[in-house]
Amino acid sequence: MNKRFDERWTCEGDWTPAVSRRALLGGGALAAVWWAARGTALADLSLGDQPDPTGDLLVVVFLRGGADGMNMVAPVGADAYHRARPTLALARATDRTAPKADRVLDLDGFFGLNPAMGPLLPLYREGRLGFVHACGSGDHTRSHFEAMAAMERGNENIRGGIASGWLARHLDARPQKGASPLRAVAFSSVMPDSLRGATSAMALESLADFRLRLPEGPENRGGRLRQTLTRLYQDQLRDPIVDAGVETFKLLETLNRLDPAHYKPESGAAYPDSELGRGLRQVAFLAKARVGLEVAFLDRGGWDTHVAQGSSTGYMALGLTDVSDSLAAFAKDLGPALDRTTVVVMTEFGRRLQENSGLGTDHGRGSVMTVLGGGTQGGRVHAKWPGLEPHELDEVGDLRVTTDYRDVLAEILDKRVRSTNLAAVFPGHTPKALGVVQ
C-alpha cells in the first residue's frame, strides 16, 4: 500500500510529510491544486515538444447517479427483462410488433443497444468500441456517495481504506521527469476523487477560461495590471506563494500560446454543445497539441432515474444521446490518434431490474462499462452474464456484479497505458485478465 496516501487518513493535520514540493497535493479535492508540485516543469514546457507518454492517453468519463446499464446495453434476449420492465424495456431488434424506433440495435443476438446510442454503433462494428456488462464494485449500500467514494478510490467498497484516487495513484506510480503541467486534467469545477492526491493534476472547466480576468479599458489597462502583478511576484524572494504565482503566470502563457478558444475539430466532427461535448473537445485539442496529456477526467450527471426514466426516448435517452454524440465526435476528431487513446465510461452502480411504480428504476448493482479506442477488443459485449431470473439476481432484485470494475481498469492501465505499478493503483487486488483491450 502506498504509504503516503494512507497517511491522509491516519494522521491529522500535519500529514503532508515534510512537504517536499512534490508532495504538496495532499490537499486533494481542491480545484486546480497542482503545479507548484513541479518546480521547473512549466519552464520546460513549450508547444509541441513534450514527449508523448509511453502508453495511451487515458480518458475517463464518469456517469454520476447510477446509470441503468440494462437500458444502455439491453439484455433483450432474456424474457425476464421484458417481464420486469413492462413500460421501460426496449424491444427486440426482431420485434415487428414494436415501432422501429423502440427496437434495439442488435449487438450480438442477445444484447441490443439503446437506439439513443446509435452514433456508437459504427465504432462497435469497426471493433474499436466494446462493452463490459454486469460490471461494478463490491459496494452493497446502494448509496451514491459510498459507491462513488469506493469506486473513485479504487476500493472494493467503502471499507477499503485508501483515501487517494486511483488515477492519482496511477500518476504517482510513474512520475515523469519534467512532467507536463497538463499531465492530468479534470474538466470539472472541483477535483474529482479519482484524481484526489495527484501531484500533477488540475481541475478546470474550460481551458479558454483559465485566464486572468482583467478590467477592460483604453491604454491597455488590463495588460498593465497584469504586468504589474507579474512583477509583484517576480520581485519577491522565493516562498511557496511566490513560486505558485510565478508558475501560474507561466501556465497562463502556455495556454495563451495554445489558443484553445480557436480550436477547430477535424473531419467535420460535431461535438454537442454540452458540458461533456465541450470537455471532450478540449481533450482532443490537448491530445493533438502534444503537451504531455496523460489522463483526462470528465463526468456527467443525470442518471439517477427514479421516476420517468423513459426508454428509447425520454429523460435517460437524452443523456445517452449526449454521451454517444460526444464520444462519436471525439473519435472522429482524433482520427488516427484514437489508436493511442483509450476511453472508459463508468458509473457507480446500475439500477434495479424491476421498474418501479414511478416508471423509473431504483438503485441497483451491476451496470455497463464502455471502452473505446484503437486497442479495444471491440465489437463485443464482454460479460459473465449472471442471468435475470429471480434466483440469479442479487439481494433485492439487482443484476449481479460478475466483473470487478477494477479488472477493466487494471487491464487498460496494464496493456494500453503501460502502467508499471498496478499494485500501487489497486492495492490488495489481483486483477483478472478479461481481454477487453489488447
Next chain:
Amino acid sequence: MNVTRRDFFGLAAAAGVASAGCGRVARRLAGGQQPDAPLPQGDVRPIARFLNRVAFGAAPGDPARVASIGISAYVDDALMAKESEDPALQVRLASLDVLNLDALELSDLKEEAVVRQLQQAALLRAVYGRNQLHERMVDLWTNHFNIYSRKHYGAYYMAVDQLKVVRAHALGKFPDLVRASAHSPAMLNYLDNQVNRKGVPNENYARELMELHTLGVHGGYTQHDVREVARCLTGWTIETRFLHPKGRFRFDPGLHDNASPKRVLGTTIPTVKDPAAEVEWNGQRIPAGQLAGERVLDILANHPATAHFVASKLCRYFLGGEKREWVDRVASIYRQTGGEIRSMLRPILASQELLDSPPIAKRPFDFVASGMRALGAETDAGPAVLQHLDQMGQGLYEWPMPDGYPDKVSAWTGSMLARWNFAFEVATIGLRGTQVDWAAYGGGVDPSDRAIERFLASKRLPNRGLYKRLNEHVQGMEPERALRETAALCLASPEFQWR
C-alpha cells in the same frame, strides 16, 4: 480627491520605511532564506499581524481601536463578549431560511440552496461579525469537527450543528463541544453513527472521534478501543419515528449493544439492567443504555492526550506552529481548567509569540473574508462571491473527508489564479452584490496611506519594491482608478496571501 498622486504614493512609501526599524531590517537581511519551502521572513506591523490572526484581518477602524485600547484589552473584550451576533449582523442574516427553519421545514428547499445559504451565512459572519475572535474559533472548530454537507442530505442538519455545536461552544469548554458534536444529527449522519447498531457496529464515527476530534492519531488508542467505543455508541441515532420531532438526536435502546461490558482505554463500562430504563445523569434523565456513550465522552474529554491534541490545534491555528513549550503550556491549562477554551486562548492571543511567529497562509475563505474587510466592502456574500470561493477550492462544507480543509500552504498554491480574479473583479471590474465606497478614501488628508494600510495590513517590511511598483503603475491615472487598481494589486499580491 484633494491630494496629488505624487503625495499619494510618496507619503505611503515614506511611512513604510519609517516604521520598519533598522534592527528588523538587519535581522531580515542577515537571516537569509531557508533552502526548502522557505516561508516569507521579516517583520509585520504588530497590529496588522494581531488582527490577521485574532480577526479575519483589519476592517476600517480596527487598527485604530487596537492602538487605542491595546492588544491585551482587545483580547479581554473578545474573550468576554457573550453575543457575537450583533443587531446589524442579524439584519444581514435575517433573510436566510437556513437560520430560521428546522431541518424538517428546510426539506422544502433544494440541497443546493441550503448549502449556498449556509456558506453565505458563514461569510457574512466572518466579514461583519463584531466579535471576530468568535468567528475565528467557529472557523477552527468547523474544520476540527468537519462535516460534508452533501453526504446523505447532511446539509439539512448543518445549520443546527453550526448553531448548537460550533457557535454555542466556540469559546466554551472543549468537553461540552465534543459532547454536543456527538449528539448532533449532522455528525451522526455524516459519520454513519445513525446506522451503528448492535450486531452490525459501524466504526466510522468511533474512529474519527478519537483520531480527529479528541486523542489524535498518536493518542494511544488501539483498534480494540475503536471497536469498543463503537459498541458503546450503538443506538445513538436520529429520530425518524412517526409523530416524533424528526431530525433530532435519539437514543434507541433496541439498537444498543448491551450484551457484555466494554473496555475503553483501560476503563470498564458495565452493562445495564435495562437500556431503556431512565436514569439520572448530570441532572438529566436519559435511557440507561445511553450512559455507555456518555462515559466514553467523559473518558476522552478528560484524557491527557486530548489536552495535548487540542492545544496543538490551537497553537497551529494562532501561532503557525506547534512549539513544544507552547503546546505544553496550553495543554496544562486544558488539564487545570477542564478544557476551558477561553483560558487556553488568553496567553496565546496576548503573546509576543503571536506577533513574532512564522506567517500562515490564508485559506481561500480567510482570503475572501479579509479582502472584503480590507476594502470595507458592502457585500451580500451571495452567489457571485461564493462562486469565487468554489473556484479557489473552498466552497464551505464541501470537504468530503472528516479532517477538514487543510491548513498547509502547499494545499492551496493551486488557487492563485482564482485569488487574482477575485481581487481584480471586486476592486476593478465590479462584483455583483458587492459595493466598495471608493469615495470614502478620498476625504481625508492622506488617502493613500490609509488605503495601503488597509489593503495590505499584512505588509511585510521592508518591501520598497512593492511601493515602487505600485507607484509606477498609477503614474498618470485618475485618482479613483489609481485607488481601485492599488486595491486590486494589494489583494492579489503575495503579501496579502499570508496572515
